[in-house]
Amino acid sequence: MGITERREREKQELRDKILDKAREILIKEGQENLSIRNIATAAEYSPATIYLYFKDKDEIVYELMEMGFALMVEDLQEAFESSDPVERIRKIGHGYVVFGLKNPEWYQVMFNAPQPIQHLEKCKEEWGRGISLFEFLVETCQEVIDQDRTTVREARLLALHMWSTVHGLVNLALTQRLEMVEQGGGPDLISKTIDSVMRCIFK
Amino acid sequence: MGITERREREKQELRDKILDKAREILIKEGQENLSIRNIATAAEYSPATIYLYFKDKDEIVYELMEMGFALMVEDLQEAFESSDPVERIRKIGHGYVVFGLKNPEWYQVMFNAPQPIQHLEKCKEEWGRGISLFEFLVETCQEVIDQDRTTVREARLLALHMWSTVHGLVNLALTQRLEMVEQGGGPDLISKTIDSVMRCIFK
DNA sequence: CAAATATAATGAACAGTGTTTAGTAAAGTC
DNA sequence: GACTTTACTAAACACTGTTCATTATATTTG
Known part of the structure; x- marks a missing residue:
C-alpha cells in the first residue's frame, strides 16, 4: 500500500x-x-x-516545549560531561541560567507556560525530558553527598535547592524584577550569585 | 467651589x-x-x-500590584519584627513562600506579570514597595554578616540568593513543575527546602 | 473513462480580547 | 432659556481560539 x-x-x-x-x-x-x-x-x-x-493550541505549545528541552540538553552537554560532580553542578547551574537568558521564549514555554502542563494532565503522559534533567541533577547531588562535600544530607533536597535558585534568578531577570533592585543586573551579578550559592552549599 | x-x-x-x-x-x-x-x-x-x-489595562494591573504589596507587607509584619536577624530572614522566606502559594493571582501580578513593569518604564516611576521589601532584606543580611553568622561577605548577594530561591520555589510550585518531579510537592517539601537553604547559608 | 466515495482544506461564524472615536445626554454656567 | 463643558456609551477595528457546514481534491470502484 x-x-x-x-x-x-x-x-x-x-x-x-x-x-x-x-x-x-x-x-x-x-x-x-x-x-x-x-x-x-x-x-x-x-x-x-x-x-x-x-487538538488545540496547547498541543503545539507542548511540542515546542519538547523541542526546547532538546535544545537545552544540547547546550548543557558539556556541563554533563564534567568528571567532578561539584564542577558538574556549577556548570549545569551556570548553563541553565545562560540558556534561560539567551532563550527567553523557549524558557517561558518550558518552565512557566501552563499550557504544556495542562496538556500532560489531559493525556496523562509525563514531563519526560524535564524529569530526566532533574533526576540527573539528583544523581550528581548524591555523588557529592557520598563524597562528603556538602552538609546537606538529602540529594533531592539539594537538587531542588539548586533548581529553585537558578529558576528564580532566570525569572527575576526575565521579568525585569532584577534590574528593579540592582541597576546593573546583568550576567555578572548572576555569575556572582551562582558562585555564592555554590560556596554556601559545598565544602 | x-x-x-x-x-x-x-x-x-x-x-x-x-x-x-x-x-x-x-x-x-x-x-x-x-x-x-x-x-x-x-x-x-x-x-x-x-x-x-x-490609561490602559496595564495601569490597572499596576495598581493591583501595589495593592498586592500592601497585602504582603501586612502578612509579613510579624516576620519583620523578629529581633534575631537570622530568624527574621527565615520567617520572611517562609512567609514569602506561604503568601505566594496562598495568593497565586496576587503573586503573578506582583512578581511575574510584565504589565506593571512596562507601566513603570512609561511613567518612569519606581517599583517602590518591591524595592523597600528587598532593601529591608539587604539590611537584615548585613546584620547577619556583621554578627559573623554567615560565610557570605556581601549583603546584596545574600539577599538576592534568598530571594531567588523563594521566588524559584513559588514559581515552580505555581506552574505545577514541582509536582512533576516530586509527587507530594506540598508545603512540607517547601518548608524542608527553606530550612535546608537556611542551614547552608548561616552558621 | 465516469461515477461514487473518502479525504483534505476552508470560509464563515461565535464568543471573546484591548482600544479608539464619534456622537449623545446630562450637568453647570452665563 | 441658551451655551458650554463634562460624563458616558454604542459601535467599530483588529485581534484571539475554536467549531462546523461546505467545497474542492484525490482515490477507489463500477
Missing part, C-alpha cells in the same frame, strides 16, 4: 511544517504573537487546517 | 470602584478573566468609561 504510506508521510510532513513555523514565530516574534492564525498564515494554510493536525 | 470638589470626589470614587471590582475579579476569577469588559460590567459602566479613568 504505497499510496497510504505516502499520505501518511505527507500528513507527517505538514505536521512538521506547522511545528517548524510555530518555532520560527516563537523565536522571532515571541509567545504573544504565537497565534493559530499566524502559524496558519506562515504555513500557507487556513487556521481551521491546524486543527486537523493538532 | 463645592461643586468641583464633589465632582473630584465622585471621580475618585468611581476610580476606586473600578479598582475594587478589578481586585474582586482577580481573586475570584483569576488573571485570565481580568478583562476590561468584565471589570466594566462589574462596575456597571461601559468598557469605554474605564479608559476615562485609566
Whole structure:
C-alpha cells in the first residue's frame, strides 16, 4: 500500500511544517504573537487546517516545549560531561541560567507556560525530558553527598535547592524584577550569585 | 467651589470602584478573566468609561500590584519584627513562600506579570514597595554578616540568593513543575527546602 | 473513462480580547 | 432659556481560539 504510506508521510510532513513555523514565530516574534492564525498564515494554510493536525493550541505549545528541552540538553552537554560532580553542578547551574537568558521564549514555554502542563494532565503522559534533567541533577547531588562535600544530607533536597535558585534568578531577570533592585543586573551579578550559592552549599 | 470638589470626589470614587471590582475579579476569577469588559460590567459602566479613568489595562494591573504589596507587607509584619536577624530572614522566606502559594493571582501580578513593569518604564516611576521589601532584606543580611553568622561577605548577594530561591520555589510550585518531579510537592517539601537553604547559608 | 466515495482544506461564524472615536445626554454656567 | 463643558456609551477595528457546514481534491470502484 504505497499510496497510504505516502499520505501518511505527507500528513507527517505538514505536521512538521506547522511545528517548524510555530518555532520560527516563537523565536522571532515571541509567545504573544504565537497565534493559530499566524502559524496558519506562515504555513500557507487556513487556521481551521491546524486543527486537523493538532487538538488545540496547547498541543503545539507542548511540542515546542519538547523541542526546547532538546535544545537545552544540547547546550548543557558539556556541563554533563564534567568528571567532578561539584564542577558538574556549577556548570549545569551556570548553563541553565545562560540558556534561560539567551532563550527567553523557549524558557517561558518550558518552565512557566501552563499550557504544556495542562496538556500532560489531559493525556496523562509525563514531563519526560524535564524529569530526566532533574533526576540527573539528583544523581550528581548524591555523588557529592557520598563524597562528603556538602552538609546537606538529602540529594533531592539539594537538587531542588539548586533548581529553585537558578529558576528564580532566570525569572527575576526575565521579568525585569532584577534590574528593579540592582541597576546593573546583568550576567555578572548572576555569575556572582551562582558562585555564592555554590560556596554556601559545598565544602 | 463645592461643586468641583464633589465632582473630584465622585471621580475618585468611581476610580476606586473600578479598582475594587478589578481586585474582586482577580481573586475570584483569576488573571485570565481580568478583562476590561468584565471589570466594566462589574462596575456597571461601559468598557469605554474605564479608559476615562485609566490609561490602559496595564495601569490597572499596576495598581493591583501595589495593592498586592500592601497585602504582603501586612502578612509579613510579624516576620519583620523578629529581633534575631537570622530568624527574621527565615520567617520572611517562609512567609514569602506561604503568601505566594496562598495568593497565586496576587503573586503573578506582583512578581511575574510584565504589565506593571512596562507601566513603570512609561511613567518612569519606581517599583517602590518591591524595592523597600528587598532593601529591608539587604539590611537584615548585613546584620547577619556583621554578627559573623554567615560565610557570605556581601549583603546584596545574600539577599538576592534568598530571594531567588523563594521566588524559584513559588514559581515552580505555581506552574505545577514541582509536582512533576516530586509527587507530594506540598508545603512540607517547601518548608524542608527553606530550612535546608537556611542551614547552608548561616552558621 | 465516469461515477461514487473518502479525504483534505476552508470560509464563515461565535464568543471573546484591548482600544479608539464619534456622537449623545446630562450637568453647570452665563 | 441658551451655551458650554463634562460624563458616558454604542459601535467599530483588529485581534484571539475554536467549531462546523461546505467545497474542492484525490482515490477507489463500477
